[in-house]
Amino acid sequence: MPREKDRDWDDNLYSKIDHYNLVENLEQCLQCGKCTGNCPVAAITPSYNPRVIVNDILAGSSVRLLDSEEIWRCFWCANCYRLCPVDIHYPLLMMQLRYMALENGYGLKYVLPINKFTFRALEKGLTFVPGKRGVEKIMRLRTSIGVEPWPQVSEKAIREYRAIFEQTGAKAWMENIQNMTEKPVRFSYLEGRMANEYTKGNNTPGTDRQSAG
Ligand code: SF4
Numbered sequence: 135m136p137r138e139k140d141r142d143w144d145d146n147l148y149s150k151i152d153h154y155n156l157v158e159n160l161e162q163c164l165q166c167g168k169c170t171g172n173c174p175v176a177a178i179t180p181s182y183n184p185r186v187i188v189n190d191i192l193a194g195s196s197v198r199l200l201d202s203e204e205i206w207r208c209f210w211c212a213n214c215y216r217l218c219p220v221d222i223h224y225p226l227l228m229m230q231l232r233y234m235a236l237e238n239g240y241g242l243k244y245v246l247p248i249n250k251f252t253f254r255a256l257e258k259g260l261t262f263v264p265g266k267r268g269v270e271k272i273m274r275l276r277t278s279i280g281v282e283p284w285p286q287v288s289e290k291a292i293r294e295y296r297a298i299f300e301q302t303g304a305k306a307w308m309e310n311i312q313n314m315t316e317k318p319v320r321f322s323y324l325e326g327r328m329a330n331e332y333t334k335g336n337n338t339p340g341t342d343r344q345s346a347g
């Protein structure tokens with residue numbers, strides 16, 4: 135979507151996304167593009183551009199951020215943070231941006247499948263419990279190295295785990311998104327030349343590098 139057509143400006147977008155002040159120095163961004171130029175995701179997804187996302191957040195342009203498929207491509211390698219000349223912690227920003235997207239119903243398909251592991255941990259103290267054969271194999275292996283056959287989780291540890299989730303609001307937050315209706319995400323950063331190229335019946339970016347930086 136061309137920027138000139140964006141009308142939905144939000145002057146407080148930065149503080150809404152970073153409401154814990156985890157990335158206090160975002161306004162120091164030089165728009166140098168080192169983050170994008172060294173990002174492995176941008177190398178294979180040319181519409182993914184951390185520099186442009188930072189710019190949108192600072193400008194308060196929320197139109198294409200939350201329903202963006204691109205924000206789910208980052209895998210937190212932190213290469214951008216390592217090379218940023220002003221130490222902007224982009225991965226932390228991305229983490230908070232995803233929370234905001236989820237709270238608005240976007241990207242649930244990426245998170246809900248793994249929610250069940252956390253709920254299981256709240257109940258049993260373990261995120262993953264293998265089937266009978268898996269348990270037997272683990273017990274054999276553990277016995278062979280002389281440790282307790284099965285790693286019992288104490289009731290105290292489970293109580294503490296639950297207390298952390300309840301007191302931080304994490305449990306309520308997870309239950310809330312569990313009941314939300316999924317809204318579709320899209321490659322919202324395709325624009326200009328890329329839009330022409332990829333909207334010819336193909337919305338999947340390829341390996342073109344011209345947009346990076
Ligand atoms: S590397 Fe840092 S300063 Fe440069 S565009 Fe990216 S976030 Fe901004």
Ligand code: SF4
Nearest residue numbers: 173208210211212214
């Ligand atoms: S943390 Fe995300 S944005 Fe930064 S370089 Fe890695 S994949 Fe790219």
